[in-house]
Amino acid sequence: MLEKGEAVVAIRVVHYLNQFFGQIGGEEKADTIPFCKNGPVGPGTALVNALDKDMTIVGTVICGDTYFNENIDIATKEIVGLVAGFNPDLLIAGPAFNAGRYGLACGAVCTAVQKKLQIPVVTGMYEENPGADMYKKDIYIVKTGNSAAQMRNAIPALARLASRIANGDVIGSPAEEGYLARGIRKNVFHEQRGSARAVEMLLKKLKGVPFVTEYPMPVFDRVSPRAAIKHLSQAKIALVTSGGIVPKGNPDRIESSSASKFGRYDISGMNDLTAETYETAHGGYDPVYANQDADRVLPVDVMRKLEQEGIIGQLHNIYYATVGNGTSVANAKKYAHAIGEELKHAQVDGIILTST
Amino acid sequence: MDMANQLRIKETADKFGTDKVVVVLGGAEAESAGLTAETVINGDPTYAGPLTNIALKLPVYHILEIKDLIDPAIYEDQISMMEMVLDVDEIKKEMENIRQQFC
Numbered sequence: 528m529l530e531k532g533e534a535v536v537a538i539r540v541v542h543y544l545n546q547f548f549g550q551i552g553g554e555e556k557a558d559t560i561p562f563c564k565n566g567p568v569g570p571g572t573a574l575v576n577a578l579d580k581d582m583t584i585v586g587t588v589i590c591g592d593t594y595f596n597e598n599i600d601i602a603t604k605e606i607v608g609l610v611a612g613f614n615p616d617l618l619i620a621g622p623a624f625n626a627g628r629y630g631l632a633c634g635a636v637c638t639a640v641q642k643k644l645q646i647p648v649v650t651g652m653y654e655e656n657p658g659a660d661m662y663k664k665d666i667y668i669v670k671t672g673n674s675a676a677q678m679r680n681a682i683p684a685l686a687r688l689a690s691r692i693a694n695g696d697v698i699g700s701p702a703e704e705g706y707l708a709r710g711i712r713k714n715v716f717h718e719q720r721g722s723a724r725a726v727e728m729l730l731k732k733l734k735g736v737p738f739v740t741e742y743p744m745p746v747f748d749r750v751s752p753r754a755a756i757k758h759l760s761q762a763k764i765a766l767v768t769s770g771g772i773v774p775k776g777n778p779d780r781i782e783s784s785s786a787s788k789f790g791r792y793d794i795s796g797m798n799d800l801t802a803e804t805y806e807t808a809h810g811g812y813d814p815v816y817a818n819q820d821a822d823r824v825l826p827v828d829v830m831r832k833l834e835q836e837g838i839i840g841q842l843h844n845i846y847y848a849t850v851g852n853g854t855s856v857a858n859a860k861k862y863a864h865a866i867g868e869e870l871k872h873a874q875v876d877g878i879i880l881t882s883t
Numbered sequence: 884m885d886m887a888n889q890l891r892i893k894e895t896a897d898k899f900g901t902d903k904v905v906v907v908l909g910g911a912e913a914e915s916a917g918l919t920a921e922t923v924i925n926g927d928p929t930y931a932g933p934l935t936n937i938a939l940k941l942p943v944y945h946i947l948e949i950k951d952l953i954d955p956a957i958y959e960d961q962i963s964m965m966e967m968v969l970d971v972d973e974i975k976k977e978m979e980n981i982r983q984q985f986c
Contacts, residue, residue, distance in 0.1 A: 547931050548931045550886075550931060550932070550935070552886065553886065569930040570929075571930075572936055573930050675928075676929065678928055678929050
């Protein structure tokens with residue numbers, strides 16, 4: 528939004544932030560609807576110093592993470608509109624580190640702005656952020672550490688790539704430029720022919736010396752769905768949650784963030800989880816409503832009703848819980864395998880997974 | 884360091900003057916204590932809170948560093964238990980490191 532008398536700058540940058548980095552507030556403000564401010568805010572004030580001199584952050588668009596993720600289509604449209612109002616040449620979003628909802632928002636906003644406004648976009652994330660996997664093929668995502676404590680390193684990296692893109696430089700490989708691989712292959716000339724390079728790599732491999740492959744194999748993380756349950760009324764259904772619902776007092780001491788374990792808890796004869804008996808161990812979100820009634824996260828009450836009505840055969844009397852907040856993908860997979868084995872052993876036919 | 888605490892520190896420093904305020908931390912980990920110390924000296928390194936771009940340069944110590952200044956009976960009662968389980972050397976090293984880097 529060009530104000531009257533405002534100097535026309537060479538390269539106009541708009542910055543996207545969530546409510547936290549936009550200095551509105553934490554989780555209690557996550558329902559903030561999109562709005563904009565002139566000039567840089569929060570991390571934008573650091574970005575300005577790191578960007579090329581002819582680049583200016585003319586405006587900042589801020590949106591709450593909950594609002595965005597619960598209203599993706601409308602929120603994206605609103606945000607694209609606000610970004611367009613600044614008539615920008617480039618959009619920078621984040622960095623989002625390992626914040627899942629913020630990462631998804633940064634990815635979605637960048638992708639939409641790139642498509643609708645036809646301007647370059649850059650964001651930054653930790654590589655395990657769900658937004659990274661979802662959007663890295665479409666946009667440049669600079670690799671960052673996993674928490675805001677890494678802001679000091681993330682800002683220069685983000686600014687460097689943004690400046691190069693804004694200047695129209697030829698962008699090099701992910702390893703050279705520090706962004707997440709986008710799955711694009713380019714032909715280049717090499718001083719050594721392929722066979723020589725391959726033999727060199729093979730010799731290194733045989734000697735156990737580290738080498739860098741020129742052709743990394745893609746990693747597919749696809750889970751094929753199981754066949755549908757034929758007779759739900761005879762099926763044994765289990766509840767598993769990453770929402771941290773534990774018996775009051777958290778007997779296994781599951782951590783509120785980056786959980787190092789999962790718990791298994793007996794709910795035989797239990798028809799309703801109450802504030803006196805259950806609570807959440809999960810950090811990073813407002814736990815009041817989960818603590819008031821843990822059925823909101825782990826619906827034992829509804830499952831018991833379905834059991835009584837004969838819609839499902841029975842509810843498995845053990846439920847499993849861990850905390851998803853900041854837990855690494857590698858650990859989550861480990862817990863899932865262990866829980867899966869136990870449920871298979873217990874001849875469970877189906878599992879309902881719930882999160883926060 | 885959360886927003887509410889940053890605001891409290893900022894208001895306290897504004898009210899009494901930065902030469903009349905000392906910050907004492909009780910964080911249980913070296914990294915988080917270091918980040919908090921950096922925040923009250925050099926401004927919020929995450930650029931999210933009220934101390935973004937505000938370098939108060941406040942003197943800051945971890946409670947474990949000022950043991951000698953505290954009544955031994957009170958220290959024994961309030962702190963000694965945590966002193967046994969925390970990585971005291973790591974916390975002290977990080978605090979020293981941050982003060983050298985930013986003061």
